Amino acid sequence: MSTFLQAMTNGVLIGGVYALVAVGLTLIFGVMNTVNFAQGEFLMLGMFTTLMLAETARVDPYVFLVLVAVAFFVFGFLLEKYLIHRTIDRGHETQILLTLGLSVLFKSLALVIWGPNFRSAVVSYRLKSLYVGGVLISYPRLLSFGVAVVVMLALWFFLNRTELGRAMRASAVNRKSAALMGINPDLMYGLAFGIGIMLAAVGGVSLVPFYYVFPDVGAFFGTIAFVVVVLGGLGDILGAVVGALLIGVVEALTAQYVALDLSHLGVFLAFILVLLFRPQGLIRGKGWA
Amino acid sequence: MSLLEVESLCAGYGDLTIVWDVSLKVEEGEIAVLLGGNGAGKTTLIESIVGINPPQKGSIRFKGEEIQRRGVHRMAELGITLVPQGRGLFGSMSVLENLYLGSYAPIPRAKRAESLEYVYSLFPILRERKTQKAGSLSGGEQQMLAIGRAIMSDPQLLILDEPSLGLAPRLVETVFRSIVEIRRQKKIGVLLVEQNLRQALSVADRGYVLESGRMVLEGRPEDLEANEHVKRAYLGC
Ligand SMILES: Nc1ncnc2c1ncn2[C@@H]1O[C@H](COP(=O)(O)OP(=O)(O)OP(=O)(O)O)[C@@H](O)[C@H]1O
Numbered sequence: 276m277s278t279f280l281q282a283m284t285n286g287v288l289i290g291g292v293y294a295l296v297a298v299g300l301t302l303i304f305g306v307m308n309t310v311n312f313a314q315g316e317f318l319m320l321g322m323f324t325t326l327m328l329a330e331t332a333r334v335d336p337y338v339f340l341v342l343v344a345v346a347f348f349v350f351g352f353l354l355e356k357y358l359i360h361r362t363i364d365r366g367h368e369t370q371i372l373l374t375l376g377l378s379v380l381f382k383s384l385a386l387v388i389w390g391p392n393f394r395s396a397v398v399s400y401r402l403k404s405l406y407v408g409g410v411l412i413s414y415p416r417l418l419s420f421g422v423a424v425v426v427m428l429a430l431w432f433f434l435n436r437t438e439l440g441r442a443m444r445a446s447a448v449n450r451k452s453a454a455l456m457g458i459n460p461d462l463m464y465g466l467a468f469g470i471g472i473m474l475a476a477v478g479g480v481s482l483v484p485f486y487y488v489f490p491d492v493g494a495f496f497g498t499i500a501f502v503v504v505v506l507g508g509l510g511d512i513l514g515a516v517v518g519a520l521l522i523g524v525v526e527a528l529t530a531q532y533v534a535l536d537l538s539h540l541g542v543f544l545a546f547i548l549v550l551l552f553r554p555q556g557l558i559r560g561k562g563w564a
Numbered sequence: 565m566s567l568l569e570v571e572s573l574c575a576g577y578g579d580l581t582i583v584w585d586v587s588l589k590v591e592e593g594e595i596a597v598l599l600g601g602n603g604a605g606k607t608t609l610i611e612s613i614v615g616i617n618p619p620q621k622g623s624i625r626f627k628g629e630e631i632q633r634r635g636v637h638r639m640a641e642l643g644i645t646l647v648p649q650g651r652g653l654f655g656s657m658s659v660l661e662n663l664y665l666g667s668y669a670p671i672p673r674a675k676r677a678e679s680l681e682y683v684y685s686l687f688p689i690l691r692e693r694k695t696q697k698a699g700s701l702s703g704g705e706q707q708m709l710a711i712g713r714a715i716m717s718d719p720q721l722l723i724l725d726e727p728s729l730g731l732a733p734r735l736v737e738t739v740f741r742s743i744v745e746i747r748r749q750k751k752i753g754v755l756l757v758e759q760n761l762r763q764a765l766s767v768a769d770r771g772y773v774l775e776s777g778r779m780v781l782e783g784r785p786e787d788l789e790a791n792e793h794v795k796r797a798y799l800g801c
């Protein structure tokens with residue numbers, strides 16, 4: 276029983292990071308109808324940036340959370356405005372080539388700048404954990420989950436309780452009508468891309484205290500995010516959150532009860548099963564899509 | 565100076581021209597109707613006026629000012645609102661959110677509470693339905709919401725693209741009455757696109773007939789109704 280609870284706990288905790296990356300991806304897709312194949316690489320860049328800053332200043336990585344978030348939002352906004360935007364009405368092939376190209380570019384840049392080695396941050400609480408009811412809760416993982424929860428609540432507030440957030444949702448539902456309401460689509464694209472990659476970068480920051488940092492780290496998280504987004508229903512934010520937690524749990528349970536190195540097999544098996552039986556996504560029924 | 569003045573406008577998609585050399589105007593406080601059968605090019609013309617599909621040629625003046633190539637999202641702040649064909653509601657969002665979005669632009673946003681009360685007085689059912697998803701409303705309620713959302717932007721020119729499409733006769737009546745009501749109370753110009761010829765002409769001050777992308781007739785509603793061609797082609801007598 277306690278190994279089961281332990282696996283569940285680990286799964287839910289890492290699910291927070293999956294949710295950040297996946298929600299970013301689904302938000303970009305919902306508003307821009309663009310699949311960002313570089314989503315994982317933005318997480319990687321977020322990790323390296325944080326690691327470099329923390330090593331240079333010799334402080335805790337979390338000190339740079341807000342700074343990295345703001346920087347990546349601006350980065351994303353400008354990248355959309357000057358690059359991605361040119362592909363908006365050019366069809367999916369062009370968009371795929373561009374974001375795939377960006378992902379390769381970022382990976383190579385990271386390799387050149389930081390080298391291929393696995394790095395990790397020096398944090399005092401890396402191995403600390405809380406012991407609650409027979410379950411070990413890793414302290415840095417709990418922190419990371421906490422960050423995900425806070426960021427998700429903030430995002431919910433933005434999307435549902437602010438003028439700009441409501442405008443962004445409206446743009447995702449019906450672009451033409453949104454423009455007729457006076458909502459500038461170009462602004463919405465920039466905001467969506469900025470927020471989308473900011474979420475990935477924040478996920479990256481929260482990984483630094485307990486995860487290895489290396490140029491290819493984004494590939495795994497990016498792939499997981501795609502699985503989660505399809506599970507949740509394309510463009511569905513709540514679906515992505517639920518999907519992320521589910522994938523985290525499936526992965527942890529497979530690692531616990533099947534084999535550690537088969538954990539991804541469990542993830543993709545669950546993915547295929549959902550595709551077979553609920554292709555419209557986990558939450559929304561057909562009528563809602 | 566007219567509220568809206570369209571001159572020698574050509575519009576279409578890519579290299580394809582659908583609407584040829586069309587001119588029309590809407591004066592302040594009047595209802596102009598644009599009539600025409602399926603595929604005549606009504607929607608193409610309207611969408612080109614509001615910038616969804618910018619014109620290939622010609623000029624569009626609003627209160628004397630050239631508004632071509634302004635971009636769709638500038639129309640709301642200028643005072644032009646379109647209720648698109650098929651309503652274009654934000655189906656997964658609530659009725660109230662749809663109405664709020666109608667007053668997204670800064671000037672109408674300042675008057676949001678007042679406009680909301682006005683819309684509720686026009687369509688009391690929307691107040692009852694305000695927390696419901698727009699997509700869950702009946703066809704008639706959806707059309708009221710689409711008109712209500714447009715009114716929230718406090719427009720000077722209201723363009724409606726076939727608002728009676730797919731509605732039961734009783735609801736068509738309600739929709740037309742509300743348009744007349746809005747024009748009377750707000751003293752705005754209305755450009756009403758319709759196939760429902762008799763009813764449209766009964767509320768109109770000016771009429772246009774578009775056929776295969778060309779303006780074939782224009783004039784006073786009573787003259788259009790008496791016109792032999794109109795009778796044969798649209799009134800079935
Ligand atoms: N996006 C498009 N690309 C190419 N052709 C189009 C497009 N939209 C409409 N058309 C064509 O333009 C012509 C006019 O269509 P339009 O929708 O403007 O007519 P309409 O008068 O609004 O008809 P309805 O009463 O059915 O709405 C039609 O032949 C239609 O096939």
Ligand SMILES: [Mg+2]
Nearest residue numbers: 606607608649
């Ligand atoms: Mg039409």
